[in-house]
Amino acid sequence: xxxxxxxxxxxxxxxxxxxxxVIAAAVGLKRTKGFSVNVAxxxxxxxxxxxxxxxxxxDEIIEIQIQENQFQTDTYEAIINSLLDEYEPSVxxxxxxxxxxxxxxxxxxxxxxxxxxxxxALNYDGDDLIATRAAYGEKMHVDLEFPGKETxxxxxxxxxxxxxxxxxxxxxxxxxxxxxxxxxTHKRFIEPETTSDVDIAQAELLLSIGRGIENEDNIEQFxxxxxxxxxxxxxxxxxxxxxxxxxxxxxxxxxKIVVACNTYLAFxxxxxxxxxxxxxxxxxxxxxxxxxxxxxxxxxxxxxxxxMFEIADELINHFE
Amino acid sequence: xKILVPVKQVAIIDEDCEIRDDGKNVDVDFLDYEINEWDNYxxxxxxxxxxxxxxxxxxxxxxxxxxxxxxxxxNCLAKGGExxxxxxxxxxxxxxxxxxxQVIAKVAEHENADYVxxxxxxxxxSFAATGMCVAGLLNWAHAAVVSKVDITPDAQQITVNRELExxxxxxxxxxxxxxxxxxxGINEPRYASLRGIKQAKAKPIEVxxxxxxxxxxxxxxxxxxxxxxxxxxxxxxxQAELIEGTVAEQAKRIAEIVKELKGGA
Numbered sequence: 001x002x003x004x005x006x007x008x009x010x011x012x013x014x015x016x017x018x019x020x021x022v023i024a025a026a027v028g029l030k031r032t033k034g035f036s037v038n039v040a041x042x043x044x045x046x047x048x049x050x051x052x053x054x055x056x057x058x059d060e061i062i063e064i065q066i067q068e069n070q071f072q073t074d075t076y077e078a079i080i081n082s083l084l085d086e087y088e089p090s091v092x093x094x095x096x097x098x099x100x101x102x103x104x105x106x107x108x109x110x111x112x113x114x115x116x117x118x119x120x121a122l123n124y125d126g127d128d129l130i131a132t133r134a135a136y137g138e139k140m141h142v143d144l145e146f147p148g149k150e151t152x153x154x155x156x157x158x159x160x161x162x163x164x165x166x167x168x169x170x171x172x173x174x175x176x177x178x179x180x181x182x183x184x185t186h187k188r189f190i191e192p193e194t195t196s197d198v199d200i201a202q203a204e205l206l207l208s209i210g211r212g213i214e215n216e217d218n219i220e221q222f223x224x225x226x227x228x229x230x231x232x233x234x235x236x237x238x239x240x241x242x243x244x245x246x247x248x249x250x251x252x253x254x255x256k257i258v259v260a261c262n263t264y265l266a267f268x269x270x271x272x273x274x275x276x277x278x279x280x281x282x283x284x285x286x287x288x289x290x291x292x293x294x295x296x297x298x299x300x301x302x303x304x305x306x307x308m309f310e311i312a313d314e315l316i317n318h319f320e
Numbered sequence: 321x322k323i324l325v326p327v328k329q330v331a332i333i334d335e336d337c338e339i340r341d342d343g344k345n346v347d348v349d350f351l352d353y354e355i356n357e358w359d360n361y362x363x364x365x366x367x368x369x370x371x372x373x374x375x376x377x378x379x380x381x382x383x384x385x386x387x388x389x390x391x392x393x394x395n396c397l398a399k400g401g402e403x404x405x406x407x408x409x410x411x412x413x414x415x416x417x418x419x420x421x422q423v424i425a426k427v428a429e430h431e432n433a434d435y436v437x438x439x440x441x442x443x444x445x446s447f448a449a450t451g452m453c454v455a456g457l458l459n460w461a462h463a464a465v466v467s468k469v470d471i472t473p474d475a476q477q478i479t480v481n482r483e484l485e486x487x488x489x490x491x492x493x494x495x496x497x498x499x500x501x502x503x504x505g506i507n508e509p510r511y512a513s514l515r516g517i518k519q520a521k522a523k524p525i526e527v528x529x530x531x532x533x534x535x536x537x538x539x540x541x542x543x544x545x546x547x548x549x550x551x552x553x554x555x556x557x558x559q560a561e562l563i564e565g566t567v568a569e570q571a572k573r574i575a576e577i578v579k580e581l582k583g584g585a
Contacts, residue, residue, distance in 0.1 A: 011484070070490075073462065098484050101440075101501075102464040105449040108546055109418055109456030115546040117447050130550065135445050136333045140346065141555040144547040183461035183495040187479070192487035205582065229578065241505030247487060254483055263581045265574075273446065284581050286574060287560060293335055302577060303560030304570050314571030318579075 005089035008041040018095030020163035027057030044069040056166035096155040114146030203232035210236040212268015252278035267308040271296030321473040324433040327359040330444040344549040358439025360509035362502040397520035398512035409529040411537040416545035421453030426533035455499035
């Protein structure tokens with residue numbers, strides 16, 4: 001019972017970036033407890049991925065061949081379940097991905113093992129695993145424990161652990177998949193429309209608007225402000241959901257991660273976890289919000305507690 | 321076709337709140353309550369299905385919570401549906417997603433539901449697990465983070481879109497019965513009318529205990545949970561450098577910072 005198992009995740013032929021973070025977390029945990037790190041990869045041709053999992057600190061790569069390459073929840077559940085029977089790991093780690101949200105609670109519920117999602121710190125207090133996560137919109141942190149649980153399933157928050165760059169030659173083994181009655185069937189992936197619209201992921205200067213905009217008629221003022229300042233206009237989820245700006249302008253977990261951004265001006269964005277996942281890495285965040293308690297101020301470099309419309313009215317004069 | 325919609329009264333916290341004596345949660349005096357945002361969308365989906373298919377569809381909101389949680393059921397019933405179910409018992413205090421799912425799964429069986437529609441997550445603990453734990457306990461087909469649904473009564477399978485990361489969606493078919501967790505933006509939740517709010521007060525809310533479904537105290541609450549809170553605490557957060565002054569002064573300072581950053585870029 002001294003193994004840490006990582007479930008590698010992939011989509012559209014690529015391992016997810018988060019998988020490498022999860023491996024880094026597992027290797028970190030291994031150092032404190034002397035556990036082994038066993039990385040399982042489920043794919044139609046697992047060798048294609050396992051070649052990229054030769055990472056220092058990993059003790060074993062377990063290849064599991066499945067018929068369809070893309071995620072299918074019943075398949076993942078059944079295989080992870082068999083892996084737990086066979087390997088008896090103390091900890092099973094995945095990223096806090098949408099796929100993990102589909103399969104991990106099922107395994108946890110059926111086996112009644114320890115379980116926590118969106119964890120950003122893992123530590124041992126003696127033999128007790130402590131998983132730290134947030135509550136109440138990031139305003140509180142919670143240390144969770146799992147007394148009496150021989151196995152604990154954890155999904156890890158992204159952008160938390162630094163991937164390990166050092167390579168190693170990791171032994172590969174294979175595990176045969178149990179047969180599964182798949183109750184969902186993949187039809188197609190729908191990728192975001194490639195429009196002639198700008199790619200906000202490539203923009204260095206972004207001006208983003210959130211719920212504070214209140215109604216569609218107010219969008220124009222900020223389009224004009226962004227143009228005048230030489231910024232690209234982005235938005236948070238509610239703005240795109242309302243159809244006030246195209247989905248391609250949405251920053252966050254289900255929108256774009258603004259990788260190239262250097263300066264991010266957030267107007268009327270309170271800062272949900274999902275939004276911050278797309279922009280918290282930006283070095284210069286300037287947030288304007290009427291609510292001094294807004295989460296965005298905890299990641300911003302500069303905070304302005306003010307009415308976004310009044311600020312916008314004044315700000316434009318400095319750039320005309 | 322019967323659709324069970326578990327909805328949740330979520331806690332939001334005041335500024336300067338205090339942790340309760342056992343250190344495991346915020347003191348109840350500092351909590352305010354509202355309906356979980358995601359649950360407006362799952363209930364709206366149920367309402368839309370009932371409006372489309374009429375009497376073939378029965379929709380029932382369910383909540384697991386104390387007396388005050390009736391508010392969320394009334395909020396739902398003001399928009400439609402004929403009755404609600406509330407399950408509570410002091411033994412349910414400090415239940416995690418799984419322990420709450422134990423109750424929801426029992427109600428789904430008891431009601432002979434065909435579908436359970438939950439919100440993707442709740443804004444207070446954001447575990448994003450309750451719905452899928454229900455599916456695990458019922459051993460039903462399931463899809464998480466659903467952004468589009470095509471359900472017809474008596475269909476053997478339905479078609480849904482799963483919202484994945486980075487704007488990608490996946491269209492899948494799902495066998496019935498099924499549990500779906502519903503994402504924001506799938507529809508436009510309506511507001512309750514004054515007439516609806518009045519009518520809701522006359523609609524029955526059945527109040528039950530987990531024991532009515534054969535669950536023991538050991539299967540719910542903290543003891544039946546898959547994780548236990550060791551402690552809750554306010555994190556030390558970094559705080560932005562505040563730009564103060566009049567609006568004109570604040571705007572001027574933002575302009576200076578932006579020009580400096582642009583110059584250096």
